[in-house]
Amino acid sequence: MGFFKKPTLKVSDNKRTRAAELTLRESIYPLCLVTILFFLWGFSYGLLDTLNKHFQVTLSITRSRSSGLQAAYFGAYPLASLGHANWILRHYGYKLVFIWGLVLYGVGSLIAWPCLLNRSFGGFCAAIFIIGNGLGSLETAANPYLTVCGPPKYSEIRINIAQAFNGIGTVVAPVLGSYVFFKNTGDDINSLKTVQWVYLAIAIFVFALAVVFYFSPIPEITDADMAFQASETHAGTDVKPFRSQYRLFHAAFAQFCYTGAQVAIAGAFINYVADTRPNTSDSTGARLLAGAQGAFALGRFAGSGIMKFARPRWVFLVFMTMCIIFIAPSITQRGNTGVSMLYVTLFFESIIFPTIVALGMRGLGKYSKRGSGFIVGGVSGGAVVPPILFAAADSQGKANFETGHAPTALAMTVPLAFFVAAWSYSLAVNFVPAYRDVADKFTTTEIGLTGAHAHDEENGMSGGASGEAEKYAEPMETERLNGESKI
Secondary structure (H helix, E strand, C coil): CCCCCCCCCCCCCCCCCHHHHCCHHHHHHHHHHHHHHHHHHHHHHHHHHHHHHHHHHHCCCCHHHHCHHHHHHHHHHHHHHHHHHHHHHHHCCHHHHHHHHHHHHHHHHHHHHHHHHCCCHHHHHHHHHHHHHHHHHHHHHHHHHHHHCCCHHHHHHHHHHHHHHHHHHHHHHHHHHHHHHCCCCCCCHHHHHHHHHHHHHHHHHHHHHHHHHHHCCCCCCCHHHHHHHHHHHCCCCCCCCHHHCHHHHHHHHHHHHHHHHHHHHHHHHHHHHHHHCCCCCHHHHHHHHHHHHHHHHHHHHHHHHHHCCCCHHHHHHHHHHHHHHHHCHHHHCCHHHHHHHHHHHHHHHCCHHHHHHHHHCCCCHHHHHHHHHHHHHHHHHHHHHHHHHHHHHHCCCCCECCCCECHHHHCCHHHHHHHHHHHHHHHHHHHCHHHHHHHHHHHHCCCCCECCCCCCHHHHCCCCCCCCCCCCCCCCCCCEECCEECC
């Protein structure tokens, strides 16, 4: 396995490696390792949605102030994706960013411990900001890594399957909140103390995982590798200067709008249930949120399966359109009907984020690492839209079940508007040739599927990978039968 060899933490972006044409078999181990990260930030995100409502009650703060949690969490993303994490990614590689993100996540979790113990909302927001920097670093590396680690033809499927485990994490967190943290304590102020042990456990786990990443022989994909893929598919746009990559910037804009809407809906879900269903406790609301997140996770598995038979851009358009269609009735409907509309909306939200990442990175070639920072930076929409939604809800006063007045339901017009803005990208990638052609050429390429490593520079050398340790941390064994790589 190479665990006792000296790990490599820096790889030149100007050299092509064997990772340019990774086969399905070669990519299994690194993909499984990175998928663990998706569960971690799904759990953290789901826990945040659950704590949002409980902070409102236990600390007697307004909905708009409690949205400071989302603002701190997602506001850290552009600082990571466009700043420190992206700099490390471009100068050292994916592996060091994974380690860096896990360390920040662990440090933030340790800081959260005393803040919860002392019921300091401001201190907890600061801890969440550090955690957000850690998770933003992980997303800066993990999302693009999944799109490029393995045959390009299946990049949308790979990232959606991995993101499905993110969805599982968002289910587990509210279930723990309902059945463990707040089952016996309800909204008692001491209930927050039970959460401290979760953050301590998270810190221990992520520090251990950072050690595993340090010693694991995962392939580094360089800018030269991505330029090769873009050239081979004849879909590269990296011949133009970075400022002219308008498809990338449109994808980043769509990511900003979509993520903002998604985070706003999830963060306000328990408030929505409390406003529209009489006599519904926060504990019941957390269980309903867990069910909605379960629909979200199910949608990712379903969407990944559909992409095996239909072009990812078609699935993207349908799912994005369904989000708009089903969020609209939640504004006017009440009770179980309105809640069911949010359930269906979360189901169709499922594949949007990872598919925007995969489609937005198509053809970037040598700009892939830099461009991924902009797309992941779009996650900062999660810091902007929730405060707007909660401010809109606060301006409507209190809920009145007799008249059907539900402030949070009316505020769902905010994510609806942002969904419509994000919809523009799904239309462009399906109906604008400059977008559509690039996506389709990558979908039909056979790189990594047939004639594996046929163009690899290392093939001309004795022993395949001899003398190339600095290019690729651990040469992988490739099985070739009749010129075709098999799993």
